[in-house]
Amino acid sequence: xxxxxxxxxxxxxxxxxxxxxxxxxxxxxxxxxxxxxxxxxxxxxxxxxxxxxxxxxxxxxxxxxxxxxxxxxxxxxxxxxxxxxxxxxxxxxxxxxxxxxxxxxxxxxxxxxxxxxxxxxxxxxxxxxxxxxxxxxxxxxxxxxxxxxxxxxxxxxxxxxxxxxxxxxxxxxxxxxxxxxxxxxxxxxxxxxxxxxxxxxxxxxxxxxxxxxxxxxxxxxxxxxxxxxxxxxxxxxxxxxxxxxxxxxxxxxxxxxxxxxxxxxxxxxxxxxxxxxxxxxxxxxxxxxxxxxxxxxxxxxxxx
Amino acid sequence: xxxxxxxxxxxxxxxxxxxxxxxxxxxxxxxxxxxxxxxxxxxxxxxxxxxxxxxxxxxxxxxxxxxxxxxxxxxxxxxxxxxxxxxxxxxxxxxxxxxxxxxxxxxxxxxxxxxxxxxxxxxxxxxxxxxxxxxxxxxxxxxxxxxxxxxxxxxxxxxxxxxxxxxxxxxxxxxxxxxxxxxxxxxxxxxxxxxxxxxxxxxxxxxxxxxxxxxxxxxxxxxxxxxxxxxxxxxxxxxxxxxxxxxxxxxx
Numbered sequence: 427x428x429x430x431x432x433x434x435x436x437x438x439x440x441x442x443x444x445x446x447x448x449x450x451x452x453x454x455x456x457x458x459x460x461x462x463x464x465x466x467x468x469x470x471x472x473x474x475x476x477x478x479x480x481x482x483x484x485x486x487x488x489x490x491x492x493x494x495x496x497x498x499x500x501x502x503x504x505x506x507x508x509x510x511x512x513x514x515x516x517x518x519x520x521x522x523x524x525x526x527x528x529x530x531x532x533x534x535x536x537x538x539x540x541x542x543x544x545x546x547x548x549x550x551x552x553x554x555x556x557x558x559x560x561x562x563x564x565x566x567x568x569x570x571x572x573x574x575x576x577x578x579x580x581x582x583x584x585x586x587x588x589x590x591x592x593x594x595x596x597x598x599x600x601x602x603x604x605x606x607x608x609x610x611x612x613x614x615x616x617x618x619x620x621x622x623x624x625x626x627x628x629x630x631x632x633x634x635x636x637x638x639x640x641x642x643x644x645x646x647x648x649x650x651x652x653x654x655x656x657x658x659x660x661x662x663x664x665x666x667x668x669x670x671x672x673x674x675x676x677x678x679x680x681x682x683x684x685x686x687x688x689x690x691x692x693x694x695x696x697x698x699x700x701x702x703x704x705x706x707x708x709x710x711x712x713x714x715x716x717x718x719x720x721x722x723x724x725x726x727x728x729x730x
Numbered sequence: 731x732x733x734x735x736x737x738x739x740x741x742x743x744x745x746x747x748x749x750x751x752x753x754x755x756x757x758x759x760x761x762x763x764x765x766x767x768x769x770x771x772x773x774x775x776x777x778x779x780x781x782x783x784x785x786x787x788x789x790x791x792x793x794x795x796x797x798x799x800x801x802x803x804x805x806x807x808x809x810x811x812x813x814x815x816x817x818x819x820x821x822x823x824x825x826x827x828x829x830x831x832x833x834x835x836x837x838x839x840x841x842x843x844x845x846x847x848x849x850x851x852x853x854x855x856x857x858x859x860x861x862x863x864x865x866x867x868x869x870x871x872x873x874x875x876x877x878x879x880x881x882x883x884x885x886x887x888x889x890x891x892x893x894x895x896x897x898x899x900x901x902x903x904x905x906x907x908x909x910x911x912x913x914x915x916x917x918x919x920x921x922x923x924x925x926x927x928x929x930x931x932x933x934x935x936x937x938x939x940x941x942x943x944x945x946x947x948x949x950x951x952x953x954x955x956x957x958x959x960x961x962x963x964x965x966x967x968x969x970x971x972x973x974x975x976x977x978x979x980x981x982x
Contacts, residue, residue: 586847590825594818601816604778606804606832606893710820 431562435634437674438569442627443647444654444666445576450620451655452589453613454596455505459516461648462523463493463621467628468638469527469543472552475633476541477534482554482568482633490625496523497621501614520648528640548639552632569630576623577663584663592616596660624651653692657699659706661713668708731756731928732777732897736786739772739952746772748952749786754897759919759929761943761960765972769952770932771813774901777930778810779803790897805834809895811886813902813932819875823866826874826889827857833894857892863921864888880911887918897928904935912937940964948972 447460471489474480480488504515531545541551555565583589594602595612603609632638654673658665673692681688703709732754739747747769754760764770775781777788779800788795795803818826831853837845844850861867864884869877874885883903890898900919904912912935919942923929933939939946940960948956948963950972956963963969 583847587828587849588846590818590821590829591846593821594825594829597818597820598816600780601812601818602829603800604780604804604810604812604816605830605889606801606809607829608799608801 428562431566432634433675433679434566435569435630437670438566438573439627439631439634440650440654440670440674441573441667442576442623442630443651444658444670445580445663446620446624446627447651448655448660448663448666449580449592449623450616451652451660452584452592452596453616454599455508455613455616456513456652457504457516457617457620458513458645458648458652459497459500459504459519460620460624460651461643461645462516462520463497463624464628464631464647464651465520465523465527465638465640465643466493466496467625468632468642469530469549469628470625471629472549472632472638473532473543475554476536476549476551477532479536485554486572486626486629489629490622493625493628494618494622497624498614498618501617502610505610505613505617517645517648520643520645524640524643527643546639548637549632550637552636552638554633556636565634569634572626572630576626577667580663653696655706657696657707659703659708659712661706661709665706665708669706672707731791732930733789734773734777734786735789737773737776737783737788738785739769739776739781740784746952747776747949750949750952750954752947752954754928754930757923757926757928758944759923759931759942761939761946762930762932762949763934763939763946763963764949764955768950768972770949771901772952773949774810774899774930774932777803777899778808801832804832804893804895805837807834807894807896808899809890809893809897810899811890811901811903813905815882815886817874817882817885817889820873822871822873823861823877823885824857824870826885827860827892828853830889830892831857831894835894860888860892863891864918879906880914883907883911883915884918887922891922891927895927897930898922900929900931900933902933902935903931904933904938907935909937916941 443460443464446463447457450457467489470492471485474485474488475482500519504512504519507515527543529545530543533540533542533544539551543549591607591612595607595609599609654666654669657672658667658669677688677692677695681691684691699707734750734752737747737750750773762770762773772781776783779795779798783796790806790808793806798806818829821829828849840848840850858867861870864887866881866884866888869881874882877885887903904915907915916938919929919931931939931943943960946958946960946963947954948966948969955968955972956966958966
């Protein structure tokens with residue numbers, strides 16, 4: 427049972443990570459900086475609960491704001507470039523963040539034990555949940571509460587004018603600019619929102635794992651962040667959820683027997699998706715087919 | 731209401747627009763014509779702020795537009811359509827119009843958050859009337875990419891109108907249209923003018939230009955070669971030379 431709670435937590439956290447990239451991808455930007463924002467959220471929240479004895483909720487909110495602030499600040503210079511150059515710039519940012527935490531040492535003695543980020547040895551004492559007697563199911567619920575919150579907020583704003591504006595910028599920047607949309611403001615807003623969401627994911631990750639070090643936040647994590655929306659499609663937030671369940675649930679855990687061969691499978695799935703279903707698994711056709719299927723069942727139900 | 735004073739645009743060594751003076755009066759339909767590559771589209775792009783001018787100035791309602799980015803020019807009242815249709819293909823017709831509501835009036839009548847998220851009854855009513863005017867009312871929930879060519883052209887015009895402009899720049903709106911569609915477009919352009927919008931029309935299709943414009947300016951190689959009413963322009967020798975390569979008096 428413990429194992430399934432752990433898996434559910436990982437899936438939830440990766441959904442949040444994927445959605446942080448999803449928001450920015452709606453505006454047509456591909457960012458590999460999400461691992462960096464995730465790291466900022468993880469370390470900030472960990473430092474607050476461990477070194478300053480914060481409760482998890484305020485620590486999480488502050489961590490999200492800190493990550494969002496960094497996203498806002500790098501949003502202006504980073505979004506002056508686009509396409510491949512933006513990918514390179516965001517990789518660079520992500521690496522700077524990782525190497526900062528690689529070097530960060532901030533040790534304090536708390537309750538007779540020395541704790542805090544210890545550069546290359548990582549940050550090992552993030553025990554808020556255990557120290558406060560949270561059961562695994564409570565932790566899982568707590569993680570999924572935020573997953574639901576983030577999913578709901580994105581789903582809801584996507585139905586309003588804001589979603590159309592983000593997507594308009596993603597579809598045709600010049601046309602969007604010409605109908606009066608302030609492109610820079612929209613992109614920086616999306617970057618900031620993405621940073622805040624990744625910060626929440628990082629904060630939750632640090633506390634469920636109880637241990638983080640710089641190697642958690644490599645390019646691979648940033649690649650996962652954009653792989654989920656690519657695989658799931660940008661039609662709906664549920665696409666990202668589906669993609670995370672597929673990759674983390676089926677591929678990484680379900681096929682554990684395959685060992686390191688799974689990494690090859692991961693690459694193959696991404697390549698196949700981009701070629702066979704460029705809109706993602708959960709694209710317009712799939713949604714329409716699903717709707718038709720449901721409508722058919724509804725019609726059939728009274729007679730059955 | 732719109733004045734171009736000695737507007738010049740250079741791309742590297744190419745002089746796309748060269749010392750162009752144009753003055754468009756309130757509520758007129760002003761035609762800008764010229765052969766391919768004469769600088770018409772560049773002029774539109776300069777007016778709506780996609781390129782900065784190399785020299786000269788563009789004055790709109792007494793205000794110099796230098797340095798204003800496109801979204802601020804739209805807020806000031808200048809909207810445009812594109813020569814090659816540029817809709818948001820994966821948004822619905824309704825969403826295409828909803829995102830275009832960035833006029834000064836819309837921006838100031840609602841709070842930032844309400845505008846970002848909401849769709850008031852007032853907004854809905856205005857979009858519905860634009861859809862009605864554009865004969866797209868039954869297509870509101872269709873994706874723009876699923877529309878027929880003529881419908882896409884109408885949506886482009888509707889989207890520009892949704893921004894409630896005072897000056898509308900139409901960049902070859904009749905490109906690829908058949909005679910009936912052009913006739914339909916003539917009615918729409920007149921309708922927009924009658925609702926109080928000034929129109930600058932860049933066009934090749936003479937059926938449209940000669941029928942709707944009040945005045946026409948002809949440019950070639952980025953310079954003005956003639957200006958006048960449609961009748962005057964039709965009989966102008968410099969214009970015929972620019973289009974056909976010979977003067978009217980040439981033998982053969």
